[in-house]
Amino acid sequence: METWHEIHEITSKTLTLTLPEYFSGKTVDVILQPVDTNHYQVTQTATTGINAIFGKWPGEETDAEIDELLEQLS
Helix, strand or coil: CCCCCEEEEECCCEEEEECCHHHCCCEEEEECCCCCHHHHCCCCCCCCHHHHCCCCCCCCCCHHHHHHHHHHHC
């Protein structure tokens, strides 16, 4: 299995990679910088995130109507 890249050089601010032959063996620099992960942390409430959809059916059908349709399919 071919390695996707070869690490050429690492400094405190950059990572230089040599890409495989199908990318013409080009060398690319990746700029390393800290990421503020707090930006991605959003508190979920009863009306947001997974709570907004958990236990919800996307249509207006009742449980009885769903049961009847499933019975017809079986």
